[in-house]
Amino acid sequence: MIHELGSVQPSDGTIVHRVLAGDVEQYRVLVERYRAEFGRYAIAAVGDRDAAQDAMQEAFIRAFDALATCREPDRFGAWFFRILTNQCRNVVARRRDTVPVEDLDPPGADRTDLGLERGELGAALEAALARLTPEQREAFVMKHVDGRSYEEMAELLGVGVDALKMRVHRARDAMRSMMGALR
Amino acid sequence: MRDRDVFGADAHRYLDGEPFGELSGAEFAAADRLVAEAREYAQRLGNLDPALDEAVMAAVRDRVPSRQHGRLDWLLAPRTVRVRPVWAAVLAVAAALVVWFAPRASVPAGQGAPSVRTATDTVFVRFELAAPQARSVSVAGSFNGWRVGALTMSRTAGGVWSATVALPVGEHRYEFVVDSTQWVPDPTAHAQVDDGFGGRNSVIVVGPKGLVRS
Numbered sequence: 448m449i450h451e452l453g454s455v456q457p458s459d460g461t462i463v464h465r466v467l468a469g470d471v472e473q474y475r476v477l478v479e480r481y482r483a484e485f486g487r488y489a490i491a492a493v494g495d496r497d498a499a500q501d502a503m504q505e506a507f508i509r510a511f512d513a514l515a516t517c518r519e520p521d522r523f524g525a526w527f528f529r530i531l532t533n534q535c536r537n538v539v540a541r542r543r544d545t546v547p548v549e550d551l552d553p554p555g556a557d558r559t560d561l562g563l564e565r566g567e568l569g570a571a572l573e574a575a576l577a578r579l580t581p582e583q584r585e586a587f588v589m590k591h592v593d594g595r596s597y598e599e600m601a602e603l604l605g606v607g608v609d610a611l612k613m614r615v616h617r618a619r620d621a622m623r624s625m626m627g628a629l630r
Numbered sequence: 631m632r633d634r635d636v637f638g639a640d641a642h643r644y645l646d647g648e649p650f651g652e653l654s655g656a657e658f659a660a661a662d663r664l665v666a667e668a669r670e671y672a673q674r675l676g677n678l679d680p681a682l683d684e685a686v687m688a689a690v691r692d693r694v695p696s697r698q699h700g701r702l703d704w705l706l707a708p709r710t711v712r713v714r715p716v717w718a719a720v721l722a723v724a725a726a727l728v729v730w731f732a733p734r735a736s737v738p739a740g741q742g743a744p745s746v747r748t749a750t751d752t753v754f755v756r757f758e759l760a761a762p763q764a765r766s767v768s769v770a771g772s773f774n775g776w777r778v779g780a781l782t783m784s785r786t787a788g789g790v791w792s793a794t795v796a797l798p799v800g801e802h803r804y805e806f807v808v809d810s811t812q813w814v815p816d817p818t819a820h821a822q823v824d825d826g827f828g829g830r831n832s833v834i835v836v837g838p839k840g841l842v843r844s
Binding site: 457461464465467468469470471472474475478479482483486487489490491496499500503504507508511512571572573587591592593594597612615616619620622623624626627 | 635636637642645646660664665667668670671672675676677678679680682683685686687689690691693770775776777778807811813
């Protein structure tokens with residue numbers, strides 16, 4: 448029999464069951480847990496802090512509405528991450544639909560979305576990230592910005608390790624080429 | 631893309647933390663620079679504003695998680711209930727898991743809820759679970775909105791927990807909740823069904839005239 452100890456946090460599965468049983472306030476535990484876990488990914492994926500905030504909020508609301516379809520509550524994090532990934536892709540796609548391509552993060556332009564000054568370490572990388580495909584960008588961010596292992600990425604994305612390595616390799620090559628051109 | 635603008639296979643292995651062959655100084659420098667920029671970028675990103683937590687909670691507070699929607703829809707939907715005549719024998723074999731009583735004998739007149747049903751469509755059912763090590767046990771099911779603690783059980787001799795509740799005629803699904811955290815299907819229920827998210831719900835069928843199948 449499992450008992451909760453003082454320093455032990457309840458599992459995702461326990462919290463999901465509590466929320467579905469009517470204790471909605473328990474959902475805050477999951478929100479705090481995965482806002483911290485995936486927040487940096489969301490900012491990097493959409494390239495804008497406010498848009499990332501909106502994408503994350505919408506993802507949590509969608510996850511709440513669909514909570515009964517989470518077939519493995521103990522793996523809520525991976526399930527939620529896929530919802531978040533879709534939200535981030537939607538944000539990027541909407542932006543591409545409404546903003547002329549030539550206005551999307553032009554090389555050499557000042558980037559103030561994230562409070563970075565042009566010329567600072569990391570700024571060239573940020574500009575290059577915006578030009579990767581969504582799949583390459585999320586793979587690169589998870590590997591080199593979030594520092595996750597390929598196995599962890601496979602768990603979160605539901606994609607094989609070999610395929611993820613290929614995405615990361617292609618992303619690195621594209622980044623190297625673009626960043627070289629920016630310098 | 632020019633060859634010098636991409637990493638070779640050994641550089642990728644180096645960046646993946648795998649054994650690698652010979653790398654030129656330029657390749658090392660390019661790989662290390664990419665990693666350093668990614669780290670710097672990560673530090674500058676920080677994280678999202680914790681105010682997001684309350685914004686999400688404010689949005690979901692008035693909503694009902696879909697499991698409850700589904701259960702209520704299911705409960706309110708018209709359905710045909712089939713009751714096997716051998717229900718009593720099943721109950722006996724199941725160590726008297728569920729016992730029914732005549733409702734009029736247990737419910738004083740005038741004390742029912744506004745939706746009180748007639749004697750023929752409400753049956754008192756007793757749930758039992760042997761759990762000697764448990765500190766608390768309750769029954770959560772389609773009949774009480776799956777709320778933990780809505781129907782708490784009392785401990786009796788031998789570590790058997792029991793609770794009695796009036797159930798309307800129809801099919802109901804339920805689970806025991808041990809120590810407020812552990813969801814346990816009824817080991818003696820005649821049917822268990824997928825709960826839609828990896829677990830199993832027990833099924834009880836309450837028929838007219840007090841016939842119960844569990």
